[in-house]
Amino acid sequence: MSRVPESRVIKLAVIPGDGIGPEVIAEAEKVLEVATADSSIRFDKTRFSLGAARFLETGDTLTDDDLTSIGAHDAILLGAVGGVPGDGRLKNANIERGLLLRLRFALDHYVNLRPSKLYPGVPGPLAQPGDIDFVVVREGTEGPYVGNGGSIRTGTAHEVANETSVNTAYGIERVVRYAFDLAERRNKKLTLVHKTNVLVHAGGMWQRIVNTVAAEHPDVVVDYLHVDAATIFLVTNPGRFDVIVTDNLFGDILTDLAGAVTGGIGLAASGNINPDGAFPSMFEPVHGSAPDIAGQQKADPTAAILSTALLLDHLGLADEAQRVTRAVEEDIAARDGGSRATAQIGDAISARLQA
Amino acid sequence: MSRVPESRVIKLAVIPGDGIGPEVIAEAEKVLEVATADSSIRFDKTRFSLGAARFLETGDTLTDDDLTSIGAHDAILLGAVGGVPGDGRLKNANIERGLLLRLRFALDHYVNLRPSKLYPGVPGPLAQPGDIDFVVVREGTEGPYVGNGGSIRTGTAHEVANETSVNTAYGIERVVRYAFDLAERRNKKLTLVHKTNVLVHAGGMWQRIVNTVAAEHPDVVVDYLHVDAATIFLVTNPGRFDVIVTDNLFGDILTDLAGAVTGGIGLAASGNINPDGAFPSMFEPVHGSAPDIAGQQKADPTAAILSTALLLDHLGLADEAQRVTRAVEEDIAARDGGSRATAQIGDAISARLQA
Numbered sequence A, B: 001m002s003r004v005p006e007s008r009v010i011k012l013a014v015i016p017g018d019g020i021g022p023e024v025i026a027e028a029e030k031v032l033e034v035a036t037a038d039s040s041i042r043f044d045k046t047r048f049s050l051g052a053a054r055f056l057e058t059g060d061t062l063t064d065d066d067l068t069s070i071g072a073h074d075a076i077l078l079g080a081v082g083g084v085p086g087d088g089r090l091k092n093a094n095i096e097r098g099l100l101l102r103l104r105f106a107l108d109h110y111v112n113l114r115p116s117k118l119y120p121g122v123p124g125p126l127a128q129p130g131d132i133d134f135v136v137v138r139e140g141t142e143g144p145y146v147g148n149g150g151s152i153r154t155g156t157a158h159e160v161a162n163e164t165s166v167n168t169a170y171g172i173e174r175v176v177r178y179a180f181d182l183a184e185r186r187n188k189k190l191t192l193v194h195k196t197n198v199l200v201h202a203g204g205m206w207q208r209i210v211n212t213v214a215a216e217h218p219d220v221v222v223d224y225l226h227v228d229a230a231t232i233f234l235v236t237n238p239g240r241f242d243v244i245v246t247d248n249l250f251g252d253i254l255t256d257l258a259g260a261v262t263g264g265i266g267l268a269a270s271g272n273i274n275p276d277g278a279f280p281s282m283f284e285p286v287h288g289s290a291p292d293i294a295g296q297q298k299a300d301p302t303a304a305i306l307s308t309a310l311l312l313d314h315l316g317l318a319d320e321a322q323r324v325t326r327a328v329e330e331d332i333a334a335r336d337g338g339s340r341a342t343a344q345i346g347d348a349i350s351a352r353l354q355a
């Protein structure tokens, strides 16, 4: 776990990004300031203009200089990146791989932390959701995301395209240990999700490492689900989960589904964490840039604000983190279905923080 | 599409399998007989004892002889295979890969057809499910399922395990064509699901081939969803889907989720289809062998019975297929929440067929 520097000054890289990113990040910054106003903590912020807009202007996605400069910060707050779907000028850009995934890989964000909680008062799609409160610990630097793919005879009738999922004991063990530690601090239940009956080599290694680490945590109840079965439980009995540990791709899929069953990814926060503190961790809402509603103050900044709670917690500011979470919970509980502007929601949560 | 042989005798390979497999297959066979009683169709059946039980007895999963013999049939009806979870004697067996996947690959079942329909009267997990009626066309012979994986330094701290997804233009084009033909016969809407922003080579090829085939079907509305986003829509707006075409692994995940949102995989039927008719197609419920309730007449045979409707349809017996589906729909509509034995459900559906 990283800690606040002695100076009490936190160097924060802010990447508002595209679409609704700048709007929700403005509210997240507001809340961050209010949450730490009474403390000796100060933020020294650098703004990075990255994303589709920057690419269209300069042709750059993420330069080595950007990366070095971002890497020199204590933490990163990111809004959302991605241009308008179907924009031909972005056809070959792949902002996701070149920016978001490059940051996760270069900064060794091996824990992609995605809590899912159904807050009282939030309408969701399930008829009987029950109590939902679990965390997905998604591996962030391996699996099918490594970019070890290629194709031959591309564009012909004889094309062959391969994608290789790369998995290492080193990479799995560290994220599994993180997940067990988290389970110890929560309800002491851990579920491994994979597809061991098909991906026998990668899945077999995950299972073996989970078994080994489980032996050091006799008080944590461990079970296993195939990814297909896990999606069933997420809609029929999401209350059964406490900590889920899973690979990069399965975690991507499960957390969008989890966001949906807990009332929409407008509320889902995430941390891309390097627990060793060797690199700055990055906090972002799970949602995308939603260019269709950008600039209209229609976006819900709650996921971005909850991401700052994860950021504060990661920096060891547990009290401040809890105060943000509580203010958000109160705000959600008081919602009456009326629509509020993005800034109004940020203001309301800030006001509760100050109260 | 395969057709009934001139002789009107259909050589049917029956693989009841493990757990609840034999019970649900008994009802499926019952319904198959009743549905064709008035026609000149006869079934010439061969029973294959395959699965965990057979493995424990003989050490064999699927011999070359089994495969040759099964391959000489017109169609295959399969219950479910798989032993009791945690049975140490099956530790290294992998019945799924050695039996189920081996059949799908050897018999070139490149279309894994999985309809999802919310039948009136069926309770599901969604508060407002709306009209759900779509079909997933899951590729069945490529992708991460090919078994092209391996590991080095297995079991050590330096283990590396790779899994390679193999995708060919040949393999994708044929299943995409099937999906477009199906969309033409349905509501003329096709959704490609993949993860093109991460799996750029495989995903790029899927997208290009869908674009190419789409040009031949100007009346089919085509869209694209990342697999993570697709899971969101499956719980928030499943009514938006008509035909989904997707890769082997994404199809596995989406169809379990689809089964859950339409009231449980106790109702989900599937066909492993070789549309060219070069090999027999195989029909099976999506559910597993559920050893915990085996032999107790507790299993719902509806998914197995609906699988026979897919079988009849595949053989060109569209009327018989429709009569089975209608009988099932009537049976479902008449359910009052009381529990019935497996055979009672089969009898009730058979009675409706005869009426």
Ligand SMILES: CC(C)[C@H](C(=O)O)[C@@H](O)C(=O)O
Binding pocket: A096, A097, A100, A101, A252, A286, B197, B198, B228
């Ligand atoms: C944008 C995309 C590359 C990313 C991912 O797949 O990880 C997103 O879906 C997420 O979950 O953060």
Ligand SMILES: CC(C)[C@H](C(=O)O)[C@@H](O)C(=O)O
Binding pocket: A197, A198, A228, B096, B097, B100, B101, B252, B286
């Ligand atoms: C048993 C398993 C190998 C299989 C699959 O993954 O295809 C099953 O989940 C299915 O969907 O038929």
